[in-house]
Amino acid sequence: MPFDLIRDKGREGRRGYTLPKPDVETKELSTILPKAALREEKPRLAEVDEPTVIRHYTNLSRENEGIDTTFYPLGSCTMKHNPRANEAAAVVPGFAGLHPLQPEDQAQGALRIMLELQGFLAEVSGLPHVSLQPLAGAQGELTSILMVKKFFEDTGDDGRTTVLVPSTAHGTNPATASMAGFESKEVGLDEHGCVDVEELREMVDESTAALMITNPNTCGVYERNIEEIAEVLHEAGAFLYMDGANMNANMGRMRPAEADVDVMHFNLHKTFSTPHGGGGPGCGAIACSEALAPFLPDPVVKKEGDEYRFVRPDKSIGRVAGFHGNFGQMLRAWNYIRMHGPELRDVTDMAVLNANYVRAQLRGTYRIPYDELCKHEVVVQPPKGKKALDIAKGLIDYGYHPPTIYFPLVVKEAMLIEPTETESKETLDDFIGTMLELAETSQENLEEAPTEAPTRRLDETRAARQLKARW
Known part of the structure; x- marks a missing residue:
């Protein structure tokens, strides 16, 4: 309409x-x-x-697809249900009414929440030091690599000019390396879709500052050689950074520090169920080892006697965001972790189970480039002769938000499906049935989809050539 x-x-x-x-x-x-x-x-x-x-914006909202209206299997985005209990915590007047310039002695409850959340993330990751300040995952990446850069500057090692990035990386990884002043170089994959360790050995030298690895990677595959990868880097004096975008597959089952990861970021707005539709708001908290702790952003929260205080780390890279970070997201994540407690591992177990169920049911109709135990998401390819774009458009007519398509870039016609742990078997069965039906739909009909959506398929070539960026 x-x-x-x-x-x-x-x-x-x-x-x-x-x-x-x-x-x-x-x-x-x-x-x-x-x-x-x-x-x-x-x-x-x-x-x-x-x-x-009211009517204008209510009617517009009804045209949106969202996690509250439909299954949202957007790979690498963890579009899980946002528990309303988190929202109840976030609107408690004593928290919602705080001003960021309020004196510390008037915000002790909020600072306690932040300190406890720092501790929770340290426990989940095994890395002892945490900053909550970054406002998004990409900013958490950048903060981590800026800390690595500051470390080498502090030690007088000015020869570290390169950051290595696997070919399965999120696009923000090479962008982060460039923004931090490094040259990024791509590392290839082995037959399992994991980092090729032998190629890595040949690339790592005295110019290497870090490797940015996502684990599980964007093929949904666990990096089985991560400890060996860490050893290769550490022998050369370099750091291992882990992109924590996919921590939904690790909680309670894999602590990055035990794989010798030095620094990582979390996406609180993904792993810990805080809302992130429409591009935000987010929180890209980071955790790091003792070696990098002096370079954390300013401030972190510490307890001094009976009081909670903001403290500037000794050699801090400075602020990376205004004030103290996105407190509303911190509060929701704190509440989510408190509700689950040690059962956070059940979140991971169910996320992995759901992804493998989808993989098993689509096998034989859809091509699966890495057809082995996946983690929280699975990458598939349409049957030969069909395109990922057309299948995705077809899903819209059935009321589903399409999965991520054409990513990861290493898989042609990729469809990256992440069902998350919050979806029932009935929902998954309906989605799988629709995917199987679309695989049998004629190419002619698929190319017309969507036919039931508020807008029909756009002429993407014309849109790119005749871009209207303002009105």
């Missing part, structure tokens, strides 16, 4: 509010601001009443 812009629904002078009369002297803007700062024309804002605003 097409919608008018809200601006076009208004009438001049219409308002949805009434402001109280000011209790101070009023002045014309022209007497306060310089002429250059004053508008010559009114801004093109919607002039509408409150019912129009």
Whole structure:
């Protein structure tokens, strides 16, 4: 159903509010601001009443696909259910009403939550030092590599110019290396979809600062040689950074520190169920070893006597975000971990079970490039003659959000499916049945999909060539 812009629904002078009369002297803007700062024309804002605003945005929201409306198997994104108990914790007035500039002695409860969450993440990862400040996974990556860079600067080792990145990496990994001032070099895979250790040995030298590895990787495969990989790096004086985007497959079963990982980031907005639709908000907390702890962002939370305090690490890289990070997300993640306790491992077990169930049921119809025990997600390819894009568009007509397609880049026509632990067998069976039906649908019909969605398939070539970036 097409919608008018809200601006076009208004009438001049219409308002949805009434402001109280000011209790101070009023002045014309022209007497306060310089002429250059004053508008010559009114801004093109919607002039509408409150019912129009509510109906407009409510109707728009009904056109969205989201975790609250449908199964959302977006690979490498962990679109799990967001428990409402987390939301209840986040709106407790004493937390929701805090101001980031409030003195520490007036925010002791919040600081206690942050310190406890630091401890929880240290326990999950095995790495003793944690910062909650980064606002997203990509920023957690960048923070980690900036800490590695600061370490080498502090030791006077100016020859570390390279960061190695596997070919299965998230695109943010090489981007992080570049932004931190390193050259990124790609490491290939072995027949299992894991880092080729022998190729890695040949690449690691005195110029290597770190390897950025995702485990499990974006093929859904556990990096079975991760301890050997760590040994290769450490022998050369380099660090092993772990992209923790896929920690939903590790909690309670694999502690990165026990595989000799030096630093990693978490996605609280993925692994610990906090909302992350629409690009945020997020929290990319990081955990690190003793060697990198002095370089953590400023501040971290510590307890001094009976009080909680913000503390600047000795050789901190400084702030990477305003104030103290995304506290609302921290609070939700804290609540999620407290609710599960030691049973966090059950989250991992069910996520792995669900992904392997999907893999087993699609086998034989869909091609599976790494057909062995997967972790929390599985990558498949459509039957020969069909395209991942067409299958994805077809899923929309059945009410499903499509999985990630054409990623990881090492798999042609990839469809990366991550069912998460929160979906029932009945939901998975319905999704699997739809996937099998689409595999049998004629190519002609698939190319027309979606036919039941609010908008039909876009002409992507035309959109790219005739881009309209503003209106």
